[in-house]
Amino acid sequence: MTMDHELSILSEAMRRAGREALRMAATGFDTYTKPDQSPVTSADLAVNQILRDHLSAAFPEDGWLSEETEDNHNRLTRSRVWIVDPIDGTRSFVRGLPEFCLSVALVEQGMPAVAAIFNPATGEFFSAIRGQGIRVERQAEAGQAPFTPPERPLALVNPWELRVGRFQALEPHLHCRPIGSIAYALALVAAGQADAVVTLEGGNEWDIAAGVLLIEESGGRATTAAGHPFTFNRADPRVKGTLAIGIDLTTPTRTHLIQLSAASRDLRAPLP
Incomplete structure (x- = not known):
């Protein structure tokens, strides 16, 4: 159907x-x-x-x-x-x-x-x-310019997590830019305008459900921060972070992202 x-x-x-x-x-x-x-x-x-x-x-x-x-x-x-x-x-x-x-x-x-x-x-x-x-x-009549990626490779990340230094281990390998909407971030990665999305904690199904399909249909990968697959329409809609990787990201940088994200299972403090 x-x-x-x-x-x-x-x-x-x-x-x-x-x-x-x-x-x-x-x-x-x-x-x-x-x-x-x-x-x-x-x-x-x-x-x-x-x-x-x-x-x-x-x-x-x-x-x-x-x-x-x-x-x-x-x-x-x-x-x-x-x-x-x-x-x-x-x-x-x-x-x-x-x-x-x-x-x-x-x-x-x-x-x-x-x-x-x-x-x-x-x-x-x-x-x-x-x-x-x-x-x-x-839409041609849109009032503002679309997202323009800075230097690549680029990870779009949670602003608070960036401020408190959770992505320091990534910064030698790719640029980290804060963004206020994880859904928009996922769409940008799916469209090839960025290379990854990382949030180490928090989120809800409504933040990511659409973006996960966009990532998958673009050939990328989307999981929880710890690397588990998503399922949706659960009784508790909260999710434990998100890691999305675009199709063009090189293997060494993928490895660094996955290692940092997997280590997030040790984090316990909730996001503000």
Whole structure:
């Protein structure tokens, strides 16, 4: 069974939601603080509602897991579940930086089958259907330039982990650049604009589900920080770090990345 219909409906919903995010970025939005001290805006909530309205209307039997929707474990009984981060990189969105995105995956039996990541600020739209490769498009009318990689090889990393020195062992081997959205980072690696994504701790399924499929469909590899494969739509959506390696990274640098990431299993302090 092909997933072209699902991707078509998803793409339309994401483009509409992305336009709303940009409208609110221009006209104003409210910002709140969640119990975990992370920010959420009225734009996150508006995007979440647009995506849910469109996808639930088109596919009423599918489950739903979103960062901005109270979890309902009925999703665990569904063979297909939409896993959604309405705006990944909310801090960047609030600051007006073009490093945020909408990230959605359709997971079937625990594996992403369809994925799309959309950065409305740059117009970059990354999508994939399992077994059909990755597609990258850019809207000509986008207001801001797309990501431009600095020196290569390049790893996109968690800003806090970089500040506290967790990537010092990597810096002789590749450049480490902080980025506010792991979903956007995964899409950039899948598109060949960077070479790896490393977060040694933390994360949730909605941060990475779409990006994992993009990485895999581009020929790369994506695992937990400790090297374990991902499965999705679990009762506890938290993940233990992420390591994604692009197809072009050389073997010696891959080895350094894997060694550093595997050592992260000894880390116990939660991310702030």
